[in-house]
Amino acid sequence: MLAGEEGVGRLDFDNPNLAFFVGNLALAVILLDGGMQTKTSTFRVALWPSLSLATLGVVFTTASVGAFAAWILDVKLIYGLLLGAIVGSTDAAAVFSLLRNSGVQLNERVGGTLEIESGANDPMAILLVVMLTGLLQSSDSLSLWAFLGQMIQQFAVGGVLGLLGGKLLLMVLRRVPLIEGLYALLIISCGLATFSGVNMIGGSGFLAVYLVGLMVGNGRIKQQDAISQVMDGLAWLAQAGMFLLLGLLVTPSSLLIHGWQAVAIAAFLIFIARPVAVILCLLPFDFRWPERFYISWVGLRGAVPIVLALYPVIAGLSNSELLFEITFTVVLISLLLQGSTVPHVARWLKIIVPSAPAPTTRFSLINDVDAHRSLELYEFLVQAEGIRIPASIVQNVPSATLSTPQLVSLVRDGRPIIVNAETVLMPLDRIWMLLHPGDVNDVAQIFSQPASSSFLLQNFFGEFVIRGDASLIDLAKVYGVPLDGIDAEDTAAALLQRQLGQHLVVGDRVRFGNIRLTIRQMDGNRVESIGLKLLNKQL
Incomplete structure (x- = not known):
């Protein structure tokens, strides 16, 4: 905006078609990178809540914001609904970047829901915007069956071709040898080709390119880390370029004409429409109230609504400039107010996990589909004092069949150190080890700060660690909890599932008499270990 016609740059840019084109390509790159960073394990607990928010949530937000906007702007209801559809979806670029750079670790249920929702709700918003724009251009009435048919087509075509395109790209990446820096360009090219092709045949290109990224990011390829670094840089470049063009396109003084109405619409969206939509859509699912409130707060609006606001501008609709200016202001308020408070609200609601x-x-x-047959070289940073590498690792003889972790090197102050069973590790030592991916978490625990000396871990998970299949009766006897209603076969994990539902994640907790049980480690749907904290003990 500062570089534009009313800023210090004095650049006169008035080409919504170019901004729309660049914006769509940039969003495709951002969604591709976001899909690559989303782990399929989060679908276990977040898929259906995310789809509920991405469909019913967008429709409810469109209707409520549309009615309020039509009233406060004194325009026809259909124009209000069009504005509601434009700002109805959360922005993947904003959600991905802010959640991953906020400095807080959310539990898998909340983080996964927010990320999958932001990647999956664009098709619904685009469909609503296109249909409402078409209605304003013609005299036809809205057909519910036509809308449902197009929605199913968008999701079905985009979903199927996105998964197929991702599998095909994964096969190419595994079989075609390239210079390391070219793999990311190959992924970008194939992702954009899928995005464009799916759009041309009536599917959702945004959903398709997100699924392509999801397939590639969760596939086992040698160049994964190098590709991720390049993709992150390209995604940031796309985001910066897109916002630059959109900022040039807006005239700052025009934002003030309907400034108070835009602020009122933003407040209604942030404090009423989004929270109500989230509460209604998540009622069937096992979410705690603090988690619902946080999901409603991180309904960030970003570049997607601004790009969608260009649809009526390109179509030449009356009031299109008004819709664009209101949308731009709503996005600025959302990013400044909600975006700047993402970590603070998470800490306030106590939904973060160490x-x-x-x-x-x-x-x-x-690389192998089976993680136990794959082999990777890892570097671990030693954080604890006075620990030794287990003798089974130090004395292990390298072999073709890796049964236990193998030590490759110990680096201290930039120099390799000879290691034996008597070697004492020091903080900031770097350990290089050859491992199966499935063993990484267990080995990382060896070199991390012990829970007994970490106040954050101790305060969150508790002073003691028990197995998920620990007998509930034994716990009750040790800690003086009444035995009423406890069966002999009851376990700590069963108690958690009974009170919290089947889809548990790390950080879920329940109170059991005078102790608190917090899930510390999961293996798929099975509770591996639980932290135990005495609630009447002064820390």
């Missing part, structure tokens, strides 16, 4: 120990670097050596 980050799990993880390697700092990894290189894939042998």
Whole structure:
């Protein structure tokens, strides 16, 4: 905006068609990168809630914001509904970037729901905008069956071709040798080709390109880390370029003409429409109230609504400039108000979980669909003091069949160190190990800060760790909890499932008498370990 016609740059840019074209390509790149960073494991707990928000949530937001906008702007209801459809979907670029750079770790249920929703709700918003724009251009009436037919077509064609395109691209990446830097360009090219092709035959290109990224990101390819770094850079470049053009397109002084109405619409969307839509859509699912409130707060509006606002401008509709200006203001308010408070609200609602120990670097050596037959080289940063590498690892003889983790090197102050069973590790040492991907979490625990000396982990999970299949009767006897209603076969994991539902995630917790049980580690749907905290103990 500062570079535009009323800013210091004095650049006169008035080409909505070019901005629309660049915006769509940029969004495709951002969704492709977002899909690559989304883990399919989150679908276990977040798929159906996300789809509910991406469909029914968008429709409800469109209707409520549309009615309010038509009243406050004194325009026909159909123009209000068009504005509601434009701002009805959350923005994938904003959600992906802010959640992953906020410095907080959300539990899998909340983070997965927000990310999958933002990647899946664009087709519904686009369909509503296109249909309402078409109605304003003609005298035809809205047909519910035509709308449902187009919605099913968008999701079906986009979903099927996106999955097929992702599988095909994954096969190419595994079989075609290229210079390392070209793999990301190949992914971008194939992703944009899928996006364009699906759009041409009436499907949702945005959904398709997101699924292509999802398939590639969760496939086992050697160049995964290098590709991710390049893709992140390209996604940021696309986002910056898109916002630059959109900022040039707007005239700042025109935003003030209907400024107070835009602020009122933004407030209605943020504090009423989005929260009500989230509460209604998540009623059938096992979400705690703080989680519902946070999902409603992180309904970030970004570049997607601004690009959608160009549809009526390109179509030459009356009031199109008004819709664009209102949309731009709503997006600015959403990003400044909601975007700047993402980590603070998460801490306030207490829905964050401590980050799990993880390697700092990894290189894939042998790729296989089965993680136990794959082989990767990992670097771990030592955080604890006075620990030794387990003797089973130090004394293990390298072999073709890797049964236990193998030590490759210990680097201290930039120099390799000879390691034996007596070697004491120091903080900031770097350990290089050869592992199966399935063993990474267990090995990372060895070099991380022990829970007993970490106040954050101790305060969150508790002082003790028990197995998920620990007997509930034994726990009750040890900690003085009444035995009423406890069966002999009851376990700690069963108690959590009974009170919280089947889809559990790390960080879920229940109270059991004078103790609190918090899930510490999951293996798929099975609770591996649980943290136990004494509630009457002063820390």
